Amino acid sequence: QRQLVESGGGLVQAGGSLRLSCAASGFTFGAHATSWFRQVAGKEREGVLCISDTDITTVYVESVKGRFTAARDNVNNTIHLQMNNLKPEDTAVYHCAVGEFCGMKTMLGIDYWGSGMLVTVSS
Numbered sequence: 001q002r003q004l005v006e007s008g009g010g011l012v013q014a015g016g017s018l019r020l021s022c023a024a025s026g027f028t029f030g031a032h033a034t035s036w037f038r039q040v041a042g043k044e045r046e047g048v049l050c051i052s053d054t055d056i057t058t059v060y061v062e063s064v065k066g067r068f069t070a071a072r073d074n075v076n077n078t079i080h081l082q083m084n085n086l087k088p089e090d091t092a093v094y095h096c097a098v099g100e101f102c103g104m105k106t107m108l109g110i111d112y113w114g115s116g117m118l119v120t121v122s123s
Contacts, residue, residue: 001025001026002024002025002026002027002112003024003025003026003112003114004022004023004024004025004096004097004098004112004113004114004115005022005023005024005025005114006020006021006022006094006095006096006114006115006116006117007020007021007022007023007117008020008021008117009094009117009118009119010118010119010120011120011121011122012086012119012120012121012122013121013122014086014087014088014121014122014123015085015086016086016121017082017083017084017085017086018083018119019080019081019082019083020036020080020081020083020094020096020117020119021078021079021080021081022034022036022078022079022080022081022096022114023076023078024077024078024098024112027077027112028074028077029053029072029074029077029098030053032053032098032100032111033050033051033052033053033098033099033100033101033102033107034051034072034079034096034097034098034099034107035047035048035049035050035051035096035097035098035099035102035106035107035110036048036049036070036079036081036094036095036096036097037095037096037097038090038092038093038094038095038119039092039093039095039116040091040092041092045095046060046061046106047060047061047105047106047107048060048061048064048068048081048094049061049064049068049070049081050102050106050107051070051071051072051079051102052101052102055072056102057069057070058104060105060106063087063089064083064090067083067085067086068081068082068083068084069081069082069084070082079096081094081096083119086121087121088121088122088123089121090119090121091119091120091121092118092119093116093117093118093119094117094118094119095113095114095115095116095117096113096114097110097112097113097114098111098112099111099112
């Protein structure tokens with residue numbers, strides 16, 4: 001069964017850090033792009049950043065620049081999202097995804113979604 005298995009969500013105080021991980025099971029990343037999305041309750045899901053198959057990262061959310069960094073491990077088919085200096089407005093359900101390529105505003109051609117992890121940042 002092809003799926004994305006996520007880990008690392010939880011509760012953290014403002015200013016703290018969390019590291020999210022997402023592992024592919026039953027398939028490999030290959031030439032696919034990988035991405036992190038988040039969804040705040042009552043709002044649409046938004047792409048946070050995207051990592052291309054050539055390891056180029058495109059950040060879509062201006063407010064996370066300088067705080068969030070992503071890494072892709074093609075040997076272990078895992079991606080990570082390091083989130084530093086977290087703010088209450090970062091509270092959301094975070095999803096990883098695998099798709100065709102990184103577009104200008106979001107990843108396109110999504111093939112797989114992770115089930116999501118809640119990240120809660122307390123003030």
